[in-house]
Amino acid sequence: MNTKAFITLEYDKIIKKLETFASSTMGKKLCKDLLPSSDYEEILSAQTETKDALTRLYKTGYLSFQGLSDIRPHLRLLEIDSTLNQKELLEIARLLSITAQAVEYGDTEDEVLAYDSLNSYFGELDPLEFLYQRITQCILSEDEISDDASSALKDIRREIKQTNISIHNKLTSVINSQNNKTMLQDALITVRNGRYCVPVKTEYRNAFPGMIHDQSSSGSTLFIEPMAVVQLNNHLKELDIKEKMEIEKILQSLSAQAASCSRELEENQKILTKLDFIFAKAKYAKEYQGTEPIFNTDGIVDIKQGRHPLLDPKKVVPIHIYIGEDFNMLLLTGPNTGGKTVSLKTVGLFQLMGQAGLHIPAFQGSRLAVFSDIFADIGDEQSIEMNLSTFSSHMTNLVHILNEADPNSLVLLDELCGGTDPTEGAALAIAILDDLHTGKIRTVATTHYAELKMYAMDTEGVENACCEFDLETLSPTYRLLIGIPGKSNAFSISERLGLPDYIIEQARSQIDATAIDFENMLSELEKNKAEIEKEQSELYKTKQEIENLKNSLKEKQDDIKEKRDKMLRDAREEARNILEEAKEVADESIRKYHAWGQHPKQNNMKKMEAQRSDLRGRMSKLDKKLAYKAKKSSTISDPSDFKVGDSVFVTTLSLNGTVKEAANKDGDLIIQMGFLSSVVNYKNLELLAPEKAPKPQHQPKDRYSINKAATINPEINLLGNTVDEAIARLEKYLDDAMIAGLTSVRVVHGKGTGALRKGIHEYLRKLKFVKSYKLAEFGEGDAGVTIVTFK
Template sequence: MNEKALRTLEYHKIIDLLVRHANCEAAKQRCKKLTPMTSLADIETAQRQTADALSRIFKKGSLSFLGVHDVTASMKRLEIGAALSIEELLHLASLLEVAKRAKAYSRNDRTEEAETSDSLDEFFDGIEPLTPLLEEIRRCIISSDEISDEASSGLKAVRRSMKGMQDKIHSQMNSILNSASASGLLQDNVITMRNGRYCLPVKSEYKNQVSGMVHDQSSTGSTLFIEPLAVVNLNNELKELYLKEQEEIEKILADLSNLVSEYIPYILEDYRILSELDFIFAKALLAKDYNGTAPVFNTDGRIRIRKGRHPLLDPKRVVPIDIHLGTDFDLLIVTGPNTGGKTVSLKTVGLFTLMGQAGLHIPANDNSELSVFTDVFADIGDEQSIEQNLSTFSSHMTNIVSILEHVNEQSLVLFDELCAGTDPTEGAALAISILSQLHSRGIRTMATTHYSEIKVFALSTEGVENACCEFDMETLSPTYRLLIGIPGKSNAFAISGKLGLDASIIEDAKSRITENEENFEDLIARLEDSRLTIEKEQAEISSYKAEIETLKKRLEEKQERLDNSREKILREANEEAHKILREAKEVADESIRNFQKYGKVNADNKTMEKERTKLRNKMNEVEKNMAMKPKAPANTKAPKNLRIGDSVKVLSMNLKGTVHTLPDAKGNLFVQMGILRSQVNINDLVLLIDDTNTNEKKFRKTSAGKIKMNKSATISTEIKLLGMTVDEALSELDKYLDDAYLAHLSSVRIVHGKGTGALRNAVHGYLKKSKYIKNYHLAEFGEGDAGVTIAEFK
């Protein structure tokens, strides 16, 4: 591919976007060096890898390759016997962690029913996580500046000795510090380190009073950092321990390096595979960003882009376009006003070709087709060169000459405003000659122009097709839709008029164009109007067809359900009839046999009657099974206006009780049935009319009746006497029982508690003497036990 076309079509901007999705440096370099391929097999392989990575991302999420470091140089150092540094070992551990993560990602991506098989399986299968090696490195090395005490027994012993020695030094230094500070010899009451030695900050005027070695002084010279003689030997011993610690660390690094050297081929292979996967997944992530799909490639020069969107334009504003080239025609002429999207259409075709041949997905609908071209040539944009003293036309022509020299039948050629910038008549003639030569050689070409002569050339030449970018005359704005088969109109007069140019100027301009040119433009306008009308009618027809198809489908489904139901009913009826007939035949046969037998042995009438009864019972049983089971009658006596204390019957339990609460919004209420208190629905109740209720109606007009109704609406079925004296309790109980009796409660609960039993005995004595208490007893276990007494009224 020529570099000029890559720059002109802004291929490098796509590569910049791709590089952002790569993690490791090797993958970033692969992205930067990615160029379009010309081998169909290589292109399809790359597209398949991108598609498989994208599929895995949609299923399991993205796989991070952060932590993949280039370990090639480290492995070469190992091969010549060198030991790895802490940083190199940490980079290796990071690489192995990514390998472990990638291996787990691959295993999780395979379902239990059947393992998926795609082009990336070979990469994932080749990864060796080397988990034991990773764990050993992580066990020994904590960070880039810290080795674990557990890395070796020798290091652990040395560090234990170092800690003991540091404690001794601190103890000695603190003793000196306290005495020196008491004498005012120190600048600060602290212990400092200088050159790895513990020192005290002594005032310069008192340096002779502190015996020791001077290691440093402050910038002003007022403070000297002196190592006291008392800790010199201790510091020397600590220094020796530091050296031993470093020896132990170097020994640990050497042991780890020897261990790593056994896996050099696996490590290098892991690095190669992970770098390649990082590159492939970067392509997939880029495709995910702009909703790209894999194009279908051919070698026949056939291009068919379905709803293509230029990847560098705002996805929320870009208008998808449909372009096809290479089937019925190999030369496409795109015309129309400026800023109408002609150049974008041109660049979309060229950029999609480059992206597709580089193994990148394109932002278009599924089943879009691209052809493999050995080269793409593009003459787009302002080519004026001040340095070479060339005009725009000259620069364009220099580029066109170069294109014509190198182009072949496997090339794609893109021209923007071919032969513009010179005399229109000569420019149009020259453009037609250039396009004719490319067309005669069967070279796939797409060009934009304003020349009417080229529009006529496209209309009159076989294998050449016109196209235009749609323009809305009402809003004076392009729609950016590409319409193949119709030449575009420049609309210069209409646009000028809408923008306010004087009408006389426009009329004068119209008079200066030839009649043929005017008629041609009018023809294009009529074609455009006809196209819009046809498109509108086609859209309506498509809508009607879709509606008809929906109705037809619903009707077919309904008819199918009816047919299935009818067949099922007939089948079941036939089976039931066959069963009845078979049973009837068996009964008839048995009866005939029995009567024949009885006729021979002269059976008595009693036996004959017994047989008839048996047959009659059999028939009755069949009739009973065939009869429809009647539905349970609805409760038509559900009470409307219940009051607390009303006597009711709970139908589902077949028990009588007393209304304890009024029904809620759903009709649920509590009914006291002896010692049982249950929530039921009002529809499950029947109001019982007894003598008491009858008498109550008589007394409703009296004041006593009003008292009774008030009592029934407020009285509770329970009284609590807890904490009262016997006299207080019996007074309250006497009043409560009167109210309860007036409210027609069938029974009440008297809560007196257990305690010493005095209150319970007093209550029982009172109940025993009461004239309207039928009986009383202690509550059952779980309902209050000996602390509650249930009293029932007569």
Template sequence: MNQKVYHTLEYYKILERLADYASCEEAKDRCHKLVPLTDPAEIAHLQETTADALSRLYRGSGISFSGVHNVNASLKRLDIGGTLNTTELLMICSLLEVAKRVKAYDRSDRNDEKTDSLSPLFSQIQPLSPLLDEIRRCVVGEDEIADDASAALSKIRKSIRGMNDRIHAQLTGLMNNTTTRSYLQDAVITMRDGRYCLPVRAESKTSVPGMVHDQSSSGSTLFIEPMAVVNLNNELKELFLKEQEEIDRILADLSNRVAENANGIRQDYTVLAELDFIFAKAELAKSYNGVAPVFNEEGRINIRKGRHPLLDPKKVVPIDVRLGADFRQLIVTGPNTGGKTVSLKTVGLLTLMGQSGLHIPAGDRSELAIFHEIFADIGDEQSIEQSLSTFSSHMTNIVRILQKADDQSLCLFDELCAGTDPTEGAALAISILNKLHQYGAVTMATTHYSELKVYALSTEGVENACCEFDVDTLSPTYRLLIGIPGKSNAFAISSKLGLAENIIEDAKGRLSERDVNFEDMLANLEQSRITIEKEQLEIQKYKAEIEDLKKKLTAKNERLDNSRDEILRKANEEAVQILKEAKDLADETIRNFNKYGQGQAPMSKMEKERSRVRDKMSASEKALSMKKKETVNHKVPKKLRIGDSVRVLSMNLKGTVHTLPNAKGDLYVQMGILRSLVNIKDLVLIDEDASPAAKKYGGTSSGKIKMSKAASISTEINLIGMTVDEAIAHLDKYLDDAYVAHLPSVRIVHGKGTGALRNAVQAHLKNQRYVKSYRMGEPSEGGAGVTIAAFDV
């Protein structure tokens, strides 16, 4: 693939961002050298590893590869019998620590024992813990070996400390001597050439017998090793030599142990560098919420909600682009700064990223084609050095593209054949596009030429598109609309900016009738599109409402079925209890009859028992007759109002009238969470003797709620100081209470601030069915810091 397109589409900036997420130099180098591939299997493998790494990042915490060093040079030196120094050993130690950490990360991330494409890489890592622990124990820093690295080293250093103490004691005694002190420049112990000395005045050098090792820059001070410590210094020197010999022996031993594990260390470095590179791709994808695209080899591009990865994610507008299926050429028109070039670059850059194994910032199920070549002629390519104008430089590039393009190429042109005579430029552009169409290349081009719009309308396999522009606000929406040619909107923009109407009318008069008719047709298409989009949004809204109502109805039916089952269960339990009581009474009566029939009890007791049984049966019959009377002879309500409290006799439940009776007398009654269709004959009106205040609000339980609300609810709510979520929650409850209380309107205080809270409040009011209207407060009411909402009462 040609290298020029990487710079044109700013692919290298993506690689720079990718390298920032890598830790080791090997991985960073791989990031900088990453290029698009054309083998579907290789691309699929790269995308799979990126996706699996991203899944691991989303499942748990991130993974750090900091500390991975290239130790191959040190291992090669070991191969020829060399010895490693402390710095090299610490680099190997750092590598093994990362290997141990990454291995532990893999174990903790695979609690469910599932494997992915990265599992083979993780399984190849060898932490080599014994070697790691030994290096840690022996090597403290780049210039320091631990005392307990060996018993001999520990003994030698103990002797060195003892010898230092003896020398210091000897020299301190000399300094404390009054005579010797008078010969010293300073009462300090210093060291020269690894031997302890005293600073003696030059004129007193004969007074302090010993060896002169150095003198000050002025010559006034000589550094003399007193004879009393010469032998001690010699012994100390010997101890230092022994210490170095032991250190060399320890380093040689550690080097031998590293050499024994050289293959494992090389493998660790290779695997860790590979994982570092893969997780860098995953981190990059996570930064812009990227997804793995679906690839094909038929030239189809279907990017859903695609975003340019180098633009601010908070400001970039997602675009939908289709190309290569029903049509292989897309001609994008519209005003300047409308997003045409960004759309062009987004398609090209996302294709390069996808073929490089990188996730793309787009929606799920976005589809990309695998192209063997991507060509782009974008931007000002004027060259002063080569004496080429803008048109000439672009044409040079286009000639090169036409020589190499084929049916496996993606060609991107920004303002094709601009910079020359419009008539000739348009004709030339059509010829170039027609030639690429014959080649079968997938092509996307932006233009201002109306002739190219006609070419797209009249040529099979070529489609128009435009970048939407809001003439009222003189600002682009950056939405890419496929199937609709764009207008330049030059007259509308000029008029909005204050250009005199007579000039605009004169300009319109200079257009040919054909041009006027074509622009009018585009305007009609645009208006039709806007109308269709609005109707589609309304249809989607209605569909959502119907689906919501369907779900609510299903849920209510389920609750009703559950309630019916509960009622039947209780009825069966009561029936079982009644039968049990009847059986107990019958058993007792039979026992008494047998007992009294044998003459074992006086007649008075028999009569008393008979009276008790008769009384119990009479009480049961009385209760049954009262229920029957209530059921059969109850007063049927003649006038029901919504909100009246009633009792549903067949269910023995209290409820509230939800709808008025139809011609058959059927109506809906709300019983707690149940809403059931019943007949008016099955109802008894209750709470009819309500107070005058209650009658004012409907004489029902809901009316009582309204009356209490009306007495306590405020006509104003203050939301200042709350977050948007807190404010909307408080506002929603307050609006319900105010509506139930029959308040005609309320005052919502949200303050001015940034306007975010005001916008959220008004958006919420807009979606409330019982809010009839809302408006900004008058200056006397609080101005922009207040919203007045009126209810539909």
């Protein structure tokens, strides 16, 4: 693309702003070098990365790249077996620290984020924890090595400390000696040239045994190292040398370890720099509330409620501008300061931003095309250096555009052929536009020429547009109206500003009647379009309200369906248990009758009669379970008769419950049935006598739970199941255990690889009715069993 358009459309200002959102110098450079692409797949990939990073910002928060520095020079030194200093090694450690943070940031359970375009970046990072720990354990700061960096260094520093103590003890003895007090200038210990000394008066230089290292500026004091500490000072110097040599060894060892990981370190920096750049795009998009544009290769541009990103967001008026489907050329007309140039720049800048992988500040669903080049002739092009007028400079630019533009280009022209004779300028402008139109080049142009309005109305594929002007306030509204040419408001504005009527009338008489009728028609069109757009806006709001109500209703229907399905599952389960019980009773009776039939001589009639009576009793009980029969209860004719805390029977669910909240005006009450809370109408309730009230918590609360309590096992064995199979079985088992009133259960999953235990714990963590879960104690199953406690 020609870079001149970048300056004209202020793309360079967007890039400078983008740089501020990157944390590292390398990330800022990637921002600075960002150019629009003409490759469709490359654009889509860049836009997807920006979108995914923006999604992560909203869902997960910010990822910090602060402190990320360029370690490539350090890696080049390692290639030639050089030893890095403490500062350079700490920069490598900082890189690894940011790498570890990025890996943790990328490790998510969110299914959307786990498969986005950034996941591969996070997956390729290697934190090299052993190298990071080794460097940070050894180097405390740029000026300090840890005592624990090596055992030899620790021993040397311990000896240095002990030697220093010995020196101070001896020097303290020297300065406290009665023989030396008169010879000392001050009773203090000082250091000169790395040696411990005491200040001695000059006149006692021969009387005080020791080595002179310095003299005061006045010459009255000599700094002498007493002979008593010379050997200790010498030893201290030797230890200092040993310490430096040991530190050099440590740095060499750390550098060697870093050198062995140079490829991983370089790859980490490359990925982190790329992520810093991608997240800079996302942060910028978040600031101006950008959205991902939809790209096409058909030359269609449709910007919905676009806001120029460099204008004050509180003042900028969004525009809806489109081109490329019904028409390939758009002519913007209207008075100055009406927003025509801003509209022109918005189209061009959005195209550059979008093709560079940046989101655009517009409504979701805005479309952009992939152009091979964008040409712009906007603003005052006067050139003093080349001795060219404004018209000449514009024409030079137009000649270049006409020579270079093709059907894959976008051309933006501001005040086409302005600055010259209106008649000739209009004719030349029409000729230029016609050439662009014949070449099928997408073009957006602004003009004051009335002839161009007629050209747009008479030419297929060319459309008029204008920026709305409010005559009441004598100011532009900056709203773009496509399909209507701009109306000249010179007479109206002059009249409202107080120009005498006779002058305005005289001016009108100088204009052809056809032109006046045309202007009046434009005024009527503009008024009608404004009214239509207002009605469309109201219809859109109504449609949105209907859509919201529809979605709300669907959610309620889905909830009802889910509850109904659960009730049916529970009913089928209870019916199955009842049938199994009936089958057992029948099988037992048949076995007994068969046994008695084999011994006819024995008196079995009495036994058979007793068995039949017992069977009749059991069948009666089963019959009661299979079909609900009305209970004897007090007659309730008014919902106010139900009080909070009353025990009730819900006839529609065959469950016992307690009134949680009194009835509303419709007679609906909140009933608590075990862990289930539901709205029930008073007509579907029966008041229970106190003696039939539900038992205390953790006891079976209804007919279904009584049956469950009798059959439920306090332990489930999931050994040999896959995670998915185990979760499916566990879900049903926990429901049954809760309804049966169990307070806790044992889940047997075994030790194995730990995958089954991990999957079960992940599932339990999400259940609201689970109070806690833990591995069993030693002797109760240990790590192979999990104890689950209900709320």
